[in-house]
Amino acid sequence: xxxxxxxxxxxxxGTIAFAISGALAAIRKRMDFFGVLIIAFVTSVGGGTxxxxxxxxxxxxxxxxxxxxxxxxxxxxxxxxxxxxLKILRTSLFLFDTIGIGLFTIIGIEKGLMxxxxxxxxxxxxxxxxxxxxxxxxxxxxxxxVIFRKEIYATACISGGIIFFILRHFSVxxxxxxxxxxxxxxxxxxxxxxxxxxxxxxxxxxxx
Amino acid sequence: xxxxxxxxxxxxxGTIAFAISGALAAIRKRMDFFGVLIIAFVTSVGGGTxxxxxxxxxxxxxxxxxxxxxxxxxxxxxxxxxxxxLKILRTSLFLFDTIGIGLFTIIGIEKGLMxxxxxxxxxxxxxxxxxxxxxxxxxxxxxxxVIFRKEIYATACISGGIIFFILRHFSVxxxxxxxxxxxxxxxxxxxxxxxxxxxxxxxxxxxx
Amino acid sequence: xxxxxxxxxxxxxGTIAFAISGALAAIRKRMDFFGVLIIAFVTSVGGGTxxxxxxxxxxxxxxxxxxxxxxxxxxxxxxxxxxxxLKILRTSLFLFDTIGIGLFTIIGIEKGLMxxxxxxxxxxxxxxxxxxxxxxxxxxxxxxxVIFRKEIYATACISGGIIFFILRHFSVxxxxxxxxxxxxxxxxxxxxxxxxxxxxxxxxxxxx
Numbered sequence: 001x002x003x004x005x006x007x008x009x010x011x012x013x014g015t016i017a018f019a020i021s022g023a024l025a026a027i028r029k030r031m032d033f034f035g036v037l038i039i040a041f042v043t044s045v046g047g048g049t050x051x052x053x054x055x056x057x058x059x060x061x062x063x064x065x066x067x068x069x070x071x072x073x074x075x076x077x078x079x080x081x082x083x084x085x086l087k088i089l090r091t092s093l094f095l096f097d098t099i100g101i102g103l104f105t106i107i108g109i110e111k112g113l114m115x116x117x118x119x120x121x122x123x124x125x126x127x128x129x130x131x132x133x134x135x136x137x138x139x140x141x142x143x144x145x146v147i148f149r150k151e152i153y154a155t156a157c158i159s160g161g162i163i164f165f166i167l168r169h170f171s172v173x174x175x176x177x178x179x180x181x182x183x184x185x186x187x188x189x190x191x192x193x194x195x196x197x198x199x200x201x202x203x204x205x206x207x208x
Numbered sequence: 209x210x211x212x213x214x215x216x217x218x219x220x221x222g223t224i225a226f227a228i229s230g231a232l233a234a235i236r237k238r239m240d241f242f243g244v245l246i247i248a249f250v251t252s253v254g255g256g257t258x259x260x261x262x263x264x265x266x267x268x269x270x271x272x273x274x275x276x277x278x279x280x281x282x283x284x285x286x287x288x289x290x291x292x293x294l295k296i297l298r299t300s301l302f303l304f305d306t307i308g309i310g311l312f313t314i315i316g317i318e319k320g321l322m323x324x325x326x327x328x329x330x331x332x333x334x335x336x337x338x339x340x341x342x343x344x345x346x347x348x349x350x351x352x353x354v355i356f357r358k359e360i361y362a363t364a365c366i367s368g369g370i371i372f373f374i375l376r377h378f379s380v381x382x383x384x385x386x387x388x389x390x391x392x393x394x395x396x397x398x399x400x401x402x403x404x405x406x407x408x409x410x411x412x413x414x415x416x
Numbered sequence: 417x418x419x420x421x422x423x424x425x426x427x428x429x430g431t432i433a434f435a436i437s438g439a440l441a442a443i444r445k446r447m448d449f450f451g452v453l454i455i456a457f458v459t460s461v462g463g464g465t466x467x468x469x470x471x472x473x474x475x476x477x478x479x480x481x482x483x484x485x486x487x488x489x490x491x492x493x494x495x496x497x498x499x500x501x502l503k504i505l506r507t508s509l510f511l512f513d514t515i516g517i518g519l520f521t522i523i524g525i526e527k528g529l530m531x532x533x534x535x536x537x538x539x540x541x542x543x544x545x546x547x548x549x550x551x552x553x554x555x556x557x558x559x560x561x562v563i564f565r566k567e568i569y570a571t572a573c574i575s576g577g578i579i580f581f582i583l584r585h586f587s588v589x590x591x592x593x594x595x596x597x598x599x600x601x602x603x604x605x606x607x608x609x610x611x612x613x614x615x616x617x618x619x620x621x622x623x624x
Contacts, residue, residue: 033363058262124485139555155450242571261470267472267531
């Protein structure tokens with residue numbers, strides 16, 4: 001398959017994962033049908049929307065193409081219908097979500113490269129693409145964004161981004177770069193959750 | 209009156225309603241004078257600003273024209289001066305606010321059509337225009353956005369948008385389209401509040 | 417020194433102050449290393465980013481130039497390393513932060529003038545530049561944005577902006593305009609905090 005095909009598949013899988021995660025968060029908050037749809041939508045397209053706004057690539061992607069909207073609608077419907085199978089779904093959801101941030105990190109970095117931006121900025125855009133949908137979801141649900149608490153989303157994305165540019169510097173084959181970047185993001189997050197692993201909090205000795 | 213005149217009036221009435229609603233929310237949170245002004249401003253222009261950013265129509269409207277700013281300033285002043293008449297004001301405020309979301313839904317949809325966007329995207333932009341000022345107000349006041357709780361704002365706007373495009377498909381006269389679209393939004397929200405009506409929450413059977 | 421040199425220095429000092437303030441807020445919330453970096457970044461570039469988006473000046477500044485990113489990285493590292501010296505740091509931090517909003521107010525206003533915008537809009541952009549980084553910091557930390565509570569940030573910025581345009585109307589020398597604008601912002605905020613001074617809350621007589 002060409003890179004563009006790989007991209008489309010990756011993008012759609014990520015979109016599905018985030019839509020389901022948003023829908024489930026909204027269901028837990030006991031929102032109504034449209035509330036669930038909207039949170040699913042914002043979780044899924046939020047990161048890419050902020051990325052597109054920052055680099056000035058407007059109208060943003062989901063306004064130019066309806067693909068995401070259809071994918072999100074059916075994913076949210078599926079989340080609503082199968083919400084009571086959650087115990088079975090939870091593991092696969094977690095895996096999808098984790099694959100999603102791995103893939104959206106790559107898409108954000110590639111978009112930065114497409115606009116000839118500095119690697120540092122590309123990594124920031126990859127992190128924004130992967131994480132800020134979840135940040136918006138948490139803000140709309142009035143919780144401290146999970147990205148900044150236990151699950152080290154951002155840490156995983158930044159690490160993956162660094163791997164991306166190290167491999168790119170040594171002219172590694174692109175498919176391998178993608179594989180190892182997503183692999184890095186996914187394994188850091190998997191290990192973080194499975195081993196209750198987290199980056200050390202920055203502790204203060206003095207009392208305020 | 210021409211359509212443009214109708215638009216201007218509708219836009220200004222909506223702006224007034226949202227400015228007052230924002231000012232009252234800020235007064236309830238015991239903010240100071242400028243805090244009240246800023247929340248009134250954000251509530252009023254927030255939805256349209258996000259819509260303009262998403263479609264890349266920048267500088268955003270309130271930067272190009274000062275009309276909104278003047279209207280908001282005087283509305284917020286009025287809200288501050290008459291805040292103790294709130295019992296009397298409350299019904300008319302609720303009506304203004306409800307008319308506001310009806311009218312801003314139309315304005316958002318028309319802006320989408322102006323940019324030749326798909327009906328689905330137009331309805332999303334109408335909903336954004338009508339609802340996200342209130343979302344920003346609630347986020348700045350640190351509450352769960354009311355849109356996602358009881359008052360089915362979004363549901364009303366999306367329903368109105370669907371009516372808009374059904375009528376448009378049958379080439380109905382534009383004034384009638386506007387009237388029925390706003391009417392749909394307004395009646396759904398009125399019924400929702402008067403009858404404590406709301407879309408069914410999506411309940412979960414399993415314990416997490 | 418030329419105005420551009422003065423600007424760069426002012427900009428960098430403001431960036432440092434906000435980065436440290438963001439980092440300390442994140443440390444207090446017990447975030448991990450990357451969480452601290454991200455909050456420092458958002459606090460520092462948030463206001464300018466929203467300003468640039470509103471006027472359509474994209475890609476936003478920190479994507480075009482890496483200067484801010486380097487400054488923020490080293491400031492956040494310094495905040496982490498010296499966090500236990502906080503008692504000593506607190507006064508200088510407060511001063512830096514206060515100088516920061518004074519300087520960012522000027523930068524926002526000048527950017528508005530560069531785009532030939534109305535004085536009212538320029539003052540709004542100055543306030544956005546100076547205050548909204550802190551608003552984003554507080555939202556991400558799930559607190560009511562401090563701007564709307566005690567510290568009258570916005571009031572200080574708006575007052576400084578009014579002074580700016582009054583002096584400009586009388587063709588006062590630009591250096592003096594800058595000095596008096598920043599001086600106004602800084603003294604209002606200093607007085608507000610030192611004297612526990614605040615604009616009167618808008619009280620309501622009626623019970624809701």
